[in-house]
Amino acid sequence: MTNKWTNIVLALVALTSGVHAMASTYPVTVTDIAGRTVTLPSEPKRIVIQDGRDILTLALLDRSNPFARVVGWNNVLGKNDPGVWKVLLSKWPAAGKIAGISFSSDGQVGMEQLIAQKPELMIAKLRFRKLFQATGVMDKLAQLQIPVVFVDHEEDPIAHTTASIILLGKVLNRENEAAQYATFYQQHLKAVQQAIARQKARPSVFVEALAGKSGLDTCCFTHGKKGWGDLIEAAGGRNLGAQLLPFPTGNVAMEKLLALQPDVYLMTGSGWTNKQSAAIPMGYGSTNAKVKASFGPLLKRTGFAQLKAYKTDRVYAIYHQFSDHPFNIVAVEHLAKDFYPEAFTALDPNNTYQQIIRQFTRIPAVPVITGAPVIKQ
Template sequence: MMFGLAALSPFAAAAAMADTTTVTDVAGRQVTLETPVERVILGEGRQIYLLGALQPDAPFAGVVGWREDFSQADPDSYSRYAEKFPELLELPTFGGFKDGTFDVEQAASLSPDVVLMNLEARAATEDAGYDDKLAELDIPIVYVDFREDPLAHTIPSMRLMGELLGKQQQAEAFIDFSEEQLAKVTDVIAEANPERPSVFIDRAGGYSDDCCMSFGPGNFGEYVELAGGSNIADGIIPTTFGTLNPEQIIAANPDHVVVTGGNWDAYVPGGNWVGMGPGADMDAACTKLERLTQRTAMTGITAVEQGQFHAIWHQFYNSPYYFVAVQQLAKWLHPELFEDLDPEATFQELHERFLPTDYEPGYWITLDEQ
């Protein structure tokens, strides 16, 4: 492995005590490296969601560089991390593997033990030859995933990162909590076998004037099914991400619409996106959510007529907190079955037990309840 430091440095001493370990990443690749790793590059900034759950007291310990996306895609969370852990402001940042702006020489100069990459970037990484270039420098890539198939891959990814960092106990505690909380929904749905209301997930509604991005059978589409709903895009969108046209939505006449939202001022300043997230301005969110009911695709549909028009934090699609979203969806879809379920208390407990920052409300809203 490359450490690039003097023989008497702390990292060199740690290397002398390291074990050679072979792990299997979520791409099915076997990777041999020395663990616990001491110097990590995050191929996506939002991997800090996972890393922070493993080492909440010092989430950036060992991070020597990261992709510059966290501050843009989730600025509200970023600002809270930056306030508590200002060292993140000094970390070297990279462009993306997928857009070809990753700098291999810069990465090598940081002497990382491993580069953590998201699975969706694998094809671009290999097409650009980044994997071969890093291999020549003895810098391994390990793939994780909490976006393409979060239900299948988040727990293996958390377990994998726990092994790399020597944080296995923390990883298993988080996994136990997430499975326990998910079962509070799935066990009830399995026993009750309720009639399933139809749901349209409006992915990043208002982000652009186009309508409408959504999810097929994966990610939020799967969350809907777990929560006892029926995703109207299932069977139309064959993969995780895709688009429905307004006519398809009107014809499906969904019982519920759930808009995923976030603070995207960095991408679309002043856009019609619904700004969900920690500390969100709920009055502003309500105003924007109401505006989205006026689009052609929402004409005359049951969800609008009956006030079942909701918004939820977009980053539930790209974080290990998916079970909180499933709980909230279940509350919306089957209030009679989940009267005693409290997703906000679940998310607050998650923060208190596992996460680096304090909980603040602002992650979901229903139009007629404001």
């Protein structure tokens, strides 16, 4: 285990220690993932979610109904992950009536929509902090005495995922539930890291994020030091995107990949509904047949047959949503198994996913495809 990951595992152990069998006492003061001190006068009963994917974190905390406190949100699930949204609606149909609030990618917020819901808390993504400051949103919310807590599963997914869950556990008076999942996460990460530490060489890895989403004429968008980049490193891979990109994300030409010849090639996919999508339909509502049918066109793109990873059958597909997801430990397990198949023969990431669903949430335990080897057609 590298010093970085040793330190993170130790930090997670410390984070989960001493938080069992506790209840929040209000007013409660917390430090959010942005390092801000936030005080909540009472347990929030009316919440606005800036990014709808964070409902999956609430599913770990408010288990009987993660939507119970949500009075307004930006339902990105309906567009970006319709399969999981359908599953959530099947269990909690009233969620379809929650007010939509406009949150743009440049930090603009539909303030009238937000204020109308009389929220007692807004949960927001860390990457939006500077945007909200620049657009004056933070000042407006402060004037309205609406607390904001920033969480993160993407900018630094391994370090911030359990920290975000424990943070919200304290904010929402769900410390026991938060500690239970954080302990599970830490145990699984430690097991992976211990096995990786015994390996002699780290494979070079390239991840094509959103593979095929914009059609078959585009390649190859990737992550550097964020999201999939950090998950690859946590699973014992050497992320080529980190050395190729000056920014957190960007495009790498196929010619560059042919020169570097990564040992492993990853393609992330999801059930996107845009017309031009040729993506691998990973996630809920898909089938093995649909997943396999999507491989051929992607593998026939220019240059692919010359990649070493293609020739050695080391091309893999994985559920894209794990790049910003509280269950990203499942992605770490999938990647570790892909990188070191002989070291992880007994590891079953799909079982880990279902264990999370059954043990820590009330989300229906229906079939979901989270990872798969990409088979030549």
